[in-house]
Amino acid sequence: MKKNDLQKLRDLSAPALQKKLDEMILKREKMRIKRLAGKLENTSMVKNLSKDIAVIKTLLREMQLIK
Numbered sequence: 528m529k530k531n532d533l534q535k536l537r538d539l540s541a542p543a544l545q546k547k548l549d550e551m552i553l554k555r556e557k558m559r560i561k562r563l564a565g566k567l568e569n570t571s572m573v574k575n576l577s578k579d580i581a582v583i584k585t586l587l588r589e590m591q592l593i594k
Contacts, residue, residue: 528579536583541590548583551576 536544555576561567 528582533582536586541587544583544587544590548580548587551580551583555580 536547539547555573558567558573558576562570562573567573
């Protein structure tokens with residue numbers, strides 16, 4: 528995730544971040560299934576998506592602690 532993307536995520540509200548998180552988790556699960564079936568060409572995408580999910584979870588936690 529690039530710095531610009533991170534700044535855009537920080538500008539989003541908590542419900543918007545949660546929605547994005549849910550979408551990314553669903554996408555990651557679909558990619559894992561494709562990887563296990565041998566149909567995913569770029570297997571590193573799963574790892575990158577997992578890192579992005581961790582970033583969003585961290586931002587959500589920061590928002591909770593600030594309140």
